[in-house]
Amino acid sequence: MTDNIEIDIANLGKTYRGKKHTIVQALKGLNIAIRKGEVFGFLGPNGAGKSTTIKILTGQIKGSEGSATIQGVPVEDPTSRKKLGYLPENPSFYDFLTAREYLRLVGNAYGMSPNAISCSTGEVLAKLELEHAADRPIRGYSKGMVQRLGLAQAMLADPELLILDEPMSGLDPLGRALVKDLIKELKQAGKTIFFSTHITADVEIVCDRVGILVGGELKALDRVESILDQGIDGYRLSFAAAEERTIEQLVAVDELKATLEHILAQGGRIERIEPLRRDLERYFLDVVKGTNHEHS
Numbered sequence: 001m002t003d004n005i006e007i008d009i010a011n012l013g014k015t016y017r018g019k020k021h022t023i024v025q026a027l028k029g030l031n032i033a034i035r036k037g038e039v040f041g042f043l044g045p046n047g048a049g050k051s052t053t054i055k056i057l058t059g060q061i062k063g064s065e066g067s068a069t070i071q072g073v074p075v076e077d078p079t080s081r082k083k084l085g086y087l088p089e090n091p092s093f094y095d096f097l098t099a100r101e102y103l104r105l106v107g108n109a110y111g112m113s114p115n116a117i118s119c120s121t122g123e124v125l126a127k128l129e130l131e132h133a134a135d136r137p138i139r140g141y142s143k144g145m146v147q148r149l150g151l152a153q154a155m156l157a158d159p160e161l162l163i164l165d166e167p168m169s170g171l172d173p174l175g176r177a178l179v180k181d182l183i184k185e186l187k188q189a190g191k192t193i194f195f196s197t198h199i200t201a202d203v204e205i206v207c208d209r210v211g212i213l214v215g216g217e218l219k220a221l222d223r224v225e226s227i228l229d230q231g232i233d234g235y236r237l238s239f240a241a242a243e244e245r246t247i248e249q250l251v252a253v254d255e256l257k258a259t260l261e262h263i264l265a266q267g268g269r270i271e272r273i274e275p276l277r278r279d280l281e282r283y284f285l286d287v288v289k290g291t292n293h294e295h296s
């Protein structure tokens, strides 16, 4: 293990034993090393094993095989969670409390001083645009407000590492944009963020790397930039045949060379070659359907 690894997941497996002796292999031989300061998107369809991984990392359940460490400390050891902020998949709170009262409870659990709790509460409520509702019981909050309070409590103790299970879930477009900006801000402050989602657009904008989990197995692991660079599906070619107006044509990757040679041989003029990039959504669908075999 090197010093700049924040989360190290090695050969992690999880088997659930269900009713009537059914067995669900939710995770199989998972290997991921998350670097300090990295924003990592853990992408996968429903039932892929994302929450299972996160529950193991946060000590709520035990893996069946392999190991996981946070800052070198095994996740079975509660001290591994000292500098961790966590947002569960469906956060729920004592809804008779107000947000401010709830955050005081969380701050106490982190061992923060009353002064630090009060300062940080003001900051996180402002960042998540919940100031106006800070002194209202949580029971009156909308779903999006509850989700934002979940993020506020994860950030309260200014943790070095944030593990967020579907942070954009239940948020409207404004809420999603707010959370994406927040993740970018946390990254700039040097935090490490590991978050799960099944929405590729969330990953494309804020993540450095993405891991795609399907049926408990990691099917792809790469930098978002590299995925977007590799993914050229074809070209939009603009050319003018001798003395004629510009024509646009879609050309497959393996036909580009021959098409260009043909146009030039006929005395045509190439005006523009625009690569048609495969976005992360397309890449994700290809991986999930098993048509993409680029692993790294």
Ligand SMILES: Nc1ncnc2c1ncn2[C@@H]1O[C@H](COP(=O)(O)OP(=O)(O)OP(=O)(O)O)[C@@H](O)[C@H]1O
Pocket (backbone or CB within 6 Å): 016, 017, 018, 024, 025, 026, 044, 045, 046, 047, 048, 049, 050, 051, 052, 053, 089, 198
């Ligand atoms: N306590 C449990 N007992 C039995 N099977 C379980 C249990 N928890 C999860 N599973 C099964 O393990 C698999 C992985 O579930 P998990 O919740 O980790 O997926 P996920 O990727 O988080 O899905 P989603 O995006 O729907 O939240 C699923 O087949 C699920 O049914």
